[in-house]
Amino acid sequence: MSRTRLGLGLSATALLTATAVLPAPAHAATVADYTITVDPTARGAAIDDTMYGVFFEDINRAADGGLYAELVQNRSFEYSTADNRSYTPLTAWTVDGTARVMDDDGRLNDRNRSYLSLGAGSSVTNAGYNTGIRVEAGKTYDFSVWARAAGGTTLTVGLRDAAGPLAATREVAVRGGWTKYTATFTARRTSSYGRLTVASSADAALDMVSLFPRDTYRHEPNGLRKDLAEKIEALHPGFVRFPGGCLVNTGSMQDYSAASGWQRARAYQWKDTIGPVEQRATNANFWGYNQSYGLGYYEYFRLAEDIGAMPLPVVPALVTGCGQNKAVTDDALLERHIQDTLDLIEFANGPATSTWGKVRAAMGHPKPFHLTHIEVGNEENLPDEFFARFQRFRAAIQAKYPDVKVISNSGPDDSGTTFDTAWKLNREAGVDLVDEHYYNSPQWFLQNNDRYDSYDRSGPKVFLGEYASQGNAWSNALSEAAYMTGLERNADVVKLASYAPLFANEDYVQWRPDLVWFNNHASWGSANYEVQKLFMNNTGDRVVPSRASGTPSVSGPITGAIGLSTWATSAAYDDVSVTAADGTALFGDDFSAGASRWTHTGGGSWSVQDGQYVQTDATAENTMVQAGDPAWHDYDLHVKATKKSGKEGFLVAFGVKDTGNYYWWNLGGWNNTQSAVEQAADGGKSTLLAKAGSIETGRAYDIDIKVRGRQVTLFLDGQQWGSFTDDKPAEPFRQVVTRDQATGELIVKVVNAQDTAARTAIDLGGAKVASRATATTLAAAADAVNSETNTPVTPVTSTVTGVAPRFTYTFPANSVTFLRIRQR
Numbered sequence: 043m044s045r046t047r048l049g050l051g052l053s054a055t056a057l058l059t060a061t062a063v064l065p066a067p068a069h070a071a072t073v074a075d076y077t078i079t080v081d082p083t084a085r086g087a088a089i090d091d092t093m094y095g096v097f098f099e100d101i102n103r104a105a106d107g108g109l110y111a112e113l114v115q116n117r118s119f120e121y122s123t124a125d126n127r128s129y130t131p132l133t134a135w136t137v138d139g140t141a142r143v144m145d146d147d148g149r150l151n152d153r154n155r156s157y158l159s160l161g162a163g164s165s166v167t168n169a170g171y172n173t174g175i176r177v178e179a180g181k182t183y184d185f186s187v188w189a190r191a192a193g194g195t196t197l198t199v200g201l202r203d204a205a206g207p208l209a210a211t212r213e214v215a216v217r218g219g220w221t222k223y224t225a226t227f228t229a230r231r232t233s234s235y236g237r238l239t240v241a242s243s244a245d246a247a248l249d250m251v252s253l254f255p256r257d258t259y260r261h262e263p264n265g266l267r268k269d270l271a272e273k274i275e276a277l278h279p280g281f282v283r284f285p286g287g288c289l290v291n292t293g294s295m296q297d298y299s300a301a302s303g304w305q306r307a308r309a310y311q312w313k314d315t316i317g318p319v320e321q322r323a324t325n326a327n328f329w330g331y332n333q334s335y336g337l338g339y340y341e342y343f344r345l346a347e348d349i350g351a352m353p354l355p356v357v358p359a360l361v362t363g364c365g366q367n368k369a370v371t372d373d374a375l376l377e378r379h380i381q382d383t384l385d386l387i388e389f390a391n392g393p394a395t396s397t398w399g400k401v402r403a404a405m406g407h408p409k410p411f412h413l414t415h416i417e418v419g420n421e422e423n424l425p426d427e428f429f430a431r432f433q434r435f436r437a438a439i440q441a442k443y444p445d446v447k448v449i450s451n452s453g454p455d456d457s458g459t460t461f462d463t464a465w466k467l468n469r470e471a472g473v474d475l476v477d478e479h480y481y482n483s484p485q486w487f488l489q490n491n492d493r494y495d496s497y498d499r500s501g502p503k504v505f506l507g508e509y510a511s512q513g514n515a516w517s518n519a520l521s522e523a524a525y526m527t528g529l530e531r532n533a534d535v536v537k538l539a540s541y542a543p544l545f546a547n548e549d550y551v552q553w554r555p556d557l558v559w560f561n562n563h564a565s566w567g568s569a570n571y572e573v574q575k576l577f578m579n580n581t582g583d584r585v586v587p588s589r590a591s592g593t594p595s596v597s598g599p600i601t602g603a604i605g606l607s608t609w610a611t612s613a614a615y616d617d618v619s620v621t622a623a624d625g626t627a628l629f630g631d632d633f634s635a636g637a638s639r640w641t642h643t644g645g646g647s648w649s650v651q652d653g654q655y656v657q658t659d660a661t662a663e664n665t666m667v668q669a670g671d672p673a674w675h676d677y678d679l680h681v682k683a684t685k686k687s688g689k690e691g692f693l694v695a696f697g698v699k700d701t702g703n704y705y706w707w708n709l710g711g712w713n714n715t716q717s718a719v720e721q722a723a724d725g726g727k728s729t730l731l732a733k734a735g736s737i738e739t740g741r742a743y744d745i746d747i748k749v750r751g752r753q754v755t756l757f758l759d760g761q762q763w764g765s766f767t768d769d770k771p772a773e774p775f776r777q778v779v780t781r782d783q784a785t786g787e788l789i790v791k792v793v794n795a796q797d798t799a800a801r802t803a804i805d806l807g808g809a810k811v812a813s814r815a816t817a818t819t820l821a822a823a824a825d826a827v828n829s830e831t832n833t834p835v836t837p838v839t840s841t842v843t844g845v846a847p848r849f850t851y852t853f854p855a856n857s858v859t860f861l862r863i864r865q866r
Contacts, residue, residue, distance in 0.1 A: 081807045091581075104545035139164025163241075175235075187252065191217060197246065234561075277578045279349065283354045292364050293328065298314055311379075313382060317405070343390060376431060386416070449473075452465050469502060484724065488524055488774060510541055511525075514828070586781050592775065605694070612656070645659070645663060685710070691711065695707075793857075794856065812845065
């Protein structure tokens, strides 16, 4: 089945000739010439319907305060300093009168530990998320609360903002033990600043104070925020990966029970998140806030089904990552998690009469969810320990559910020791799919379009589960689009791919970039979202082999000044020298005369102490100082470095052009666990070479860097540490061609990631084609960023005339263009 959806999100049609171009917002004064040659008789890789998908993780308030439509924050009074040091059980609430949060035997149930004791004549008011509770005039909102009052009471519930009431007040009569009560509001006017107040005429206990819009996505109970879910739906993703991410492989692996001491910082475990919402566990989110689990596994499965996507859950492998890096050694606990994973598959696929299928049916879904893939683990930095545990999960799953594919991973980076070890283990074991993750600079994505060209066609397939180019500007999205042409060209190896993260609430951001941004009243797709949407809605069924000419360029030597820096570390530097390849001294500084030759461009605090240049702030990050001539090339850099205190080691920079463009040797980075050479390009960094290792405090190290042309060799204490050649061109002109079997169209996909228009001679290899084609174009200034009020990156559709087996088309500067050409 083709994943083609024509006309989605496209503007009105305009008529162009094949040699005309859409108006280019970028400043394009010149035109470069290219060729694209297509072989329509050759057979390229088949593209699965599930190739492109989305990855949902509760980061940036993506769940509570985001996709989960609940409007009340901290509805169950469960917030704790375990979630965030600033939290109290009354965070997001204000009290008028007397109110106390209780943790005693009077609670609603064992897993819902806290509740509110509200005094007679008192009230509590909830502030919601962002600026407040959002309501829209004429729309209906459903209130509910669990309450008890032995002597009876009347709850008065109101919605208002600073200007006055937003809806008519409701009164709820409460008597006896814990019971759920409901009421309905119809908003009189629109406001993003609403507050929900609950007042009691007599002593009462409250829990699960809730307000939902009636108009949730597909009008489902305990539902999803409509505009956010619709943005996922509009992508037409082939799969939904959930729930993480670092949520899965961090924290305690114990359950939420008295036996474990009701631990709050736990790995995400699916059984915590199903059943009635008032009985679900609470947990500290790795990203620094509370997660209610109102949005849980059932809701994820339901979302995937609603949008026609394959569900792809991730379960803990009992090896933590994301900086924690510990392997659980409790075998009984490991066996419990393996059984939990088998139970999860039964919950998704089992008949309604099975133990866990019965739970699913009781939640409202008697039919199976058709789970076919499951991932064990996420970004583990201990590949041997991870893989030993992964194999036990895999064996148990394959024994009971042989049709379910079990996905492994290759750690948190695109290369390095962990990556290589993990891939070796996965390859030797014949794993079905390996999940790769990387967040790199736009330049890296332009340089590595051919990454998967050389992967073993008979080995494990690739799931590119997380990737992004470190920004939401149009230039970032262009680099990702260029890279995606390489993913499609290698669709026989890359079977699944998803950008990450998916959502960000603009007032609660822990990670950038993100695909979709929102607040309490609006949402908007980033430039990256528009690229993903264009590819997902125009994938095609099979690659048609093609080739293109490249961009003429002269790759000169690495040039630039030098720099010293630290990251969360205090360090001392001395005896800095730079010598040309012919032995000429270019620079020398032993700091006996101060540090006047150095320019401080970063943070931290630098001073000369005892003849050394010392950065004393052990908490500051990127404390760069620079010296020398940006035109230097072919030189040897020497420096002596001593770590004084802090978490990491040294940063010695070379090829420094400015604050956003340089190379540095990061010694003792990543909490002093590894060293790497990183390249910064326009502010985004990518790793060129990495090895495990650490830096000792108080020890003086001799660091030497030899730059010759584009080759760099690095020495630590006189021993060669490593070398690399940075000679990959950051090719801005990329293309791929696919065929849509349902429509009979060739889809010519071209990315022109430069400030120059690309006049392109397209040879369709003698294919008989219609003279008219449809073009969908994304074009904007390279630094354009979509926002709530302005979306410069928006697709435009046009009709192209003059299409023939050979024709010329000029692709605008800084553009992504898809030409859909019907074969006759």
